[in-house]
Amino acid sequence: MIETLPVCVNIADGPVQAVELNVPDGAGAALEFRGIVRPLEEGRPLVGLNYQTYDPMAHMQLQKLAVAAVRQFQLFQVQVAHSRGFVPAGSCSMQIALFAGRRKSAIAAMDWLIDHIKQDVPIWKSPLFDASTVKSEPS
Amino acid sequence: MSRHDIIIRVFGPQARLIGGPDIRVTLDSAGISCATLKRVIAAQYPVLTETLAASRIAVNFSFVADEAMIGGSDEIALIGAVSGG
Numbered sequence: 001m002i003e004t005l006p007v008c009v010n011i012a013d014g015p016v017q018a019v020e021l022n023v024p025d026g027a028g029a030a031l032e033f034r035g036i037v038r039p040l041e042e043g044r045p046l047v048g049l050n051y052q053t054y055d056p057m058a059h060m061q062l063q064k065l066a067v068a069a070v071r072q073f074q075l076f077q078v079q080v081a082h083s084r085g086f087v088p089a090g091s092c093s094m095q096i097a098l099f100a101g102r103r104k105s106a107i108a109a110m111d112w113l114i115d116h117i118k119q120d121v122p123i124w125k126s127p128l129f130d131a132s133t134v135k136s137e138p139s
Numbered sequence: 140m141s142r143h144d145i146i147i148r149v150f151g152p153q154a155r156l157i158g159g160p161d162i163r164v165t166l167d168s169a170g171i172s173c174a175t176l177k178r179v180i181a182a183q184y185p186v187l188t189e190t191l192a193a194s195r196i197a198v199n200f201s202f203v204a205d206e207a208m209i210g211g212s213d214e215i216a217l218i219g220a221v222s223g224g
Contacts, residue, residue, distance in 0.1 A: 035224050051223070052150055052151055053223075054148070054150055054197075054216060054218070056200060057197060057200040057201070057216070058223075060200055060201070082223060082224075093224070094223070094224050114224065117223055117224055118221070118222070118223060118224050119221065120202075120221070121221060121223050122150065122197070122216070122218050122221055122223075123221055123222070123223030123224075124150055124151025124152070124219075124221060124222050124223070125222045125223065126151070126152075126155075
């Protein structure tokens with residue numbers, strides 16, 4: 001029998017359009033995380049971040065991690081969306097939603113998943129600073 | 140012994156260091172391990188040396204162990220420290 005895992009992963013251009021969550025039957029805890037591009041980087045105003053993804057490996061890694069989280073923490077469902085390309089400051093670059101039976105497993109799963117995304121998914125960000133704040137080199 | 144070139148994709152800060160999306164390395168033998176490949180990259184692209192300790196090799200879109208062997212038709216990528224999220 002083919003196992004259908006309750007995992008949905010998406011990488012798309014631009015800011016993540018965060019979606020409302022539909023709570024699956026039986027879940028006792030729903031947890032959502034949104035990563036937002038900060039307006040400052042090292043004290044300098046930031047226009048936004050450019051995200052480079054290695055496709056399709058980035059999608060495959062997100063899928064593997066989401067499946068691993070479902071199995072390890074007995075989750076009902078995991079949804080992960082991540083940006084590719086430019087995301088302006090203040091916008092969402094990643095949304096994770098997960099559903100568990102209990103609060104503790106939901107929180108532990110979210111922490112585990114974010115840590116592993118930041119270690120094992122081939123995505124790189126580079127800052128785009130406000131040109132008016134770039135320091136000029138001494139002549 | 141025949142020498143041949145392989146293309147390795149690079150990304151993010153490492154791509155900026157070498158000024159392009161891939162590198163070409165020349166190998167003395169057809170089959171080498173990923174650990175050997177990293178040493179060859181360091182020798183042929185010294186600018187990447189500092190970043191290689193934190194880098195992994197992906198073959199056909201999956202991370203592989205240092206002892207894994209690389210074939211001629213594989214897609215090979217150097218995955219430096221990532222920064223998603």
